[in-house]
Amino acid sequence: MSNLTVVMYHYVRPIKDSRYIGIKGLEYVDFKEQVSFIKKNYNPVTIEDVIGSFENNIPLPPNAALMTFDDAYSDHFKYVYPILKKNGMQGCFYAPAKTIEDKEVLDVNKIHFILSSVYNLDDLIKETKCHFESLSESYDVKKFDEYFSELAVANRFDPKEIIFIKRLLQVALPEEMRGIICDRLFERYVGMEQAAFCEELYMTKDQLKHMVADGMHVGSHGYNHYWWNKLKSQELEQEIDKSLAFLKDINSNSENWTACYPYGSSSDDVVQLLQRKGCKLAFTTVVDVANTKESHPLLVPRLDTNDLPKSSLAETNSWYR
Numbered sequence: 001m002s003n004l005t006v007v008m009y010h011y012v013r014p015i016k017d018s019r020y021i022g023i024k025g026l027e028y029v030d031f032k033e034q035v036s037f038i039k040k041n042y043n044p045v046t047i048e049d050v051i052g053s054f055e056n057n058i059p060l061p062p063n064a065a066l067m068t069f070d071d072a073y074s075d076h077f078k079y080v081y082p083i084l085k086k087n088g089m090q091g092c093f094y095a096p097a098k099t100i101e102d103k104e105v106l107d108v109n110k111i112h113f114i115l116s117s118v119y120n121l122d123d124l125i126k127e128t129k130c131h132f133e134s135l136s137e138s139y140d141v142k143k144f145d146e147y148f149s150e151l152a153v154a155n156r157f158d159p160k161e162i163i164f165i166k167r168l169l170q171v172a173l174p175e176e177m178r179g180i181i182c183d184r185l186f187e188r189y190v191g192m193e194q195a196a197f198c199e200e201l202y203m204t205k206d207q208l209k210h211m212v213a214d215g216m217h218v219g220s221h222g223y224n225h226y227w228w229n230k231l232k233s234q235e236l237e238q239e240i241d242k243s244l245a246f247l248k249d250i251n252s253n254s255e256n257w258t259a260c261y262p263y264g265s266s267s268d269d270v271v272q273l274l275q276r277k278g279c280k281l282a283f284t285t286v287v288d289v290a291n292t293k294e295s296h297p298l299l300v301p302r303l304d305t306n307d308l309p310k311s312s313l314a315e316t317n318s319w320y321r
Helices: 028-041 047-056 074-086 107-116 121-138 144-151 160-172 175-189 194-201 205-213 233-249 268-276
Strands: 003-009 064-070 091-095 217-220 258-260 281-287 300-304
Touching: 003 281, 028 074, 047 064, 047 281, 064 074, 074 091, 074 205, 091 205, 091 258, 107 160, 107 175, 121 144, 121 160, 121 175, 144 160, 160 175, 205 217, 217 233, 233 268
Parallel strands: 003 064, 003 300, 064 091, 091 217, 217 258, 258 281, 281 300
Antiparallel strands: none
16 A cells, blocks of 8 residues: 555643643644544554655555644643653654744744734734834835735635635745744734743754654654745755754764755755755645655645544544545
8 A cells, every 4th residue: 555644733731721721732632532533543653654654655444644843843742752651652843943042933924823813804904014114115015015915815714814824925925024023913912022932932942852862753854944945046055054963963863864844845946956865755745644655755645633633532524536
């Protein structure tokens, strides 16, 4: 058999009991149930099994499943890792090294917690527009309303207003400008000093080293968590090289290194660079079940945690092959 279900996770925590009850993630109790569901209905495999199947046609067991965790949140060490260990399962963790090395909160996470702290999206958009207009003369940008018309398109998880804020402040504006706006909104709505927030949000280097030593896999999620397909070739190479240096520093296996595209930002040029650097596997955000005989090893699709049941007693759904 060669079918492979790769499941993608981000925040896993007791959300209802946290300070940020509006954060979008998976409740800890639901994660435990989903792990039981996967163990009951699938055959969990390791990253080494998957590499062997892609490279050497070594068959995977029927209904093989691999669990991936993006962004190296402290949630993953505190809640995820012990449950995986208890169930004899390997997790694959993808760390943007900047959060650990430089103790900087990623803009994407600032946006998540801004959105989780806002009660009225219209007010947030108005405030974002005010900041935009106060800065716009210093940058080569379009009109705010043009960005809204272009970017405000709902997806399967978020309404158009949230997608607009995410896209505007993650990628559409010049990096310096969106950083200033993110910082202002973070101070206004979250109100926590960033270094302290960073210590609370992300894993430490020692925690990552511990998981690697205990059989977990840690791969590349870039250094700065940039959109890889938006970078110039030299910038992309520097981003990957800095990430690989970090993986070496935490003792991750440099012979079997893997990657996870920030924001799903793959492209032909990115794939070619990963090939040159010896990347074994790279995971996208394309929603599908993979097949190790047909899928490209550097364009492996994943399911979101929301695509699978959150009860150990649930029936399998249409993704079950």
